[in-house]
Amino acid sequence: SQQGEEDPQALSIQEGENATMNCSYKTSINNLQWYRQNSGRGLVHLILIRSNEREKHSGRLRVTLDTSKKSSSLLITASRAADTASYFCATLNDKIIFGKGTRLHILP
Amino acid sequence: DADVTQTPRNRITKTGKRIMLECSQTKGHDRMYWYRQDPGLGLRLIYYSFDVKDINKGEISDGYSVSRQAQAKFSLSLESAIPNQTALYFCATSLLAGGRNEQFFGPGTRLTVL
Numbered sequence: 001s002q003q004g005e006e007d008p009q010a011l012s013i014q015e016g017e018n019a020t021m022n023c024s025y026k027t028s029i030n031n032l033q034w035y036r037q038n039s040g041r042g043l044v045h046l047i048l049i050r051s052n053e054r055e056k057h058s059g060r061l062r063v064t065l066d067t068s069k070k071s072s073s074l075l076i077t078a079s080r081a082a083d084t085a086s087y088f089c090a091t092l093n094d095k096i097i098f099g100k101g102t103r104l105h106i107l108p
Numbered sequence: 109d110a111d112v113t114q115t116p117r118n119r120i121t122k123t124g125k126r127i128m129l130e131c132s133q134t135k136g137h138d139r140m141y142w143y144r145q146d147p148g149l150g151l152r153l154i155y156y157s158f159d160v161k162d163i164n165k166g167e168i169s170d171g172y173s174v175s176r177q178a179q180a181k182f183s184l185s186l187e188s189a190i191p192n193q194t195a196l197y198f199c200a201t202s203l204l205a206g207g208r209n210e211q212f213f214g215p216g217t218r219l220t221v222l
Contacts, residue, residue, distance in 0.1 A: 042200075
């Protein structure tokens, strides 16, 4: 069964705005990863946050992790049209399990 | 990213046919995975392998088999294809370095079973 559940399932925002996606999971984890998928293509790893970390940054990406709530968020700042894609969280315990994804659409 | 390649990229087949999807990697990773992706269901793990002699079932292995011919090659077979196996299939690799297990994906194979 799915470990991670992203919220919302779909999100449309204006270019330049910030996009926030959330991920909730059920069991303890070693780390949590976020991936991006352009339509019909393979997933690309974006960022990883370990279970003992609370926040991590990479360029316009900011990830937070709250292990007490079993949740994570991915913030994309100053969104661009090229950020239009699906975003998946994945949790690693003994194996990696992906959520169902958030479809992000950046409006021009 | 040509480090993980999948063949074929697209395949249309008929119910009952046996087909094989192949995956090769030049990343030198020990771990390889097969996933299927269906609309609204995200990625589901079919099989995974941590080295040449190690094969493990994933969440949805029924109707599938795999072979790890070498560290760089991991193939997925559908012994008797059925229409509900129509999906996008991804191969991925990882290297458990420092506990990260970051996955690197191939471009995918779009399979249609008529």
